[in-house]
Amino acid sequence: MSKPEGSRNTDIVGCVFNIERFAIRDGPGIRTTVFLKGCPLRCLWCANPESISAAPQLFYFENLCTRCYRCVEACPNKATLISPDGVIIIDRAICKACGKCVEACPNKAREISGKLMTVAEVLEEVKKDTLFYQNSGGGVTFSGGEPTHQPDFLWHLLKSSKESGLHTCLDTSGLVKPEVLKRMLEYTDLVLYDIKHMDAEKHKEYAGVDNRLILDNARLIVSLGKEMIIRVPLIPGHNDTPDNIKALAGFMKSLGLNKVDLLPYHSLGKIKYQRLGMEYKLGDLKPHTKEEIAQIKADLEAYGLKVGVG
Helix, strand or coil, X not given: CXXXXXXXXXXXXXXXXXXXXXXXXXXXXXXEEEEECCCCCCCCCCCCHHHCCCCCEXXXXXXXXXXXXHHHHHCCCCCEEECCCCCEEECCCCCCCCCHHHHHCCCCCEEEECEEEEHHHHHHHHHHHHHHHHXXXXXXXXXXXXXXXXXXXXXXXXXXXXXXXXXXXXXXXXXCCHHHHHHHHCCCCEEEEECCCCCHHHHHHHHCCCCHHHHHHHXXXXXXXXXXXXXXXXXXXXXXXXXHHHHHHHHHHHHCCCEEEEEECCCCCHHHHHHCCCCCCCCCCCCCCHHHHHHHHHHHHCCCCEEEEC
């Protein structure tokens, strides 16, 4: 989002799809995690598909719909239609996520994911729990999507947070231009750095792009002396092989890093794809068992790494 002429830093607007208070897994202490919309990756296992688009989107909860058809009448763009058998159809290509159908629905079967907010509005929410941050060593974490996908908005959020005395954490995939990343790091205390796969071709297959820029940016962060924790979404049959585990450990050791958090796969976000009219490409993939996760944790620890499981 561009900055209007004559506006103050706190007037800059971005798109936020969730603000999670009392978060305890996105950095030290009790935190507030602000999730920004927009992501350049297309990870097969993404648990928050509403984070991919940078614009607000319509969730449709078919199980709550009673087919009163008030949404059809309310839609100014004729994006909500009725099929011959009475089923509601949403033409996502012309839906503007204006929210008129949400207002008309008496059953809460519709919801807009993504809200335009100013920096000041976000910080007002974040600072409500300042006392908890102080007592626990917590702060604010900016996540996504990929938060650097909204660079101006994110930079002013980070800057305003530091000016408010808050510990700041950036949760990023690292798929960002180095000069943009360096700018964000000016006001970042801790980086949570997602690494999906160590092999460039596999990374492209699973996430849509190769990982060369991501690995280079990890090196950049270390060279700048920023504290960084590697986080790995652990996906059965995709990045849990001994070869990938070994390559990850070797890369971390080469950077002098020794802390990694494993984020085991779950299918809780699968229903969101249906609500957004999207295809979930992993089908009925089964999560790892506790024993399998424990073994992968032990394998990484054997390389001298400190391993957490989220």
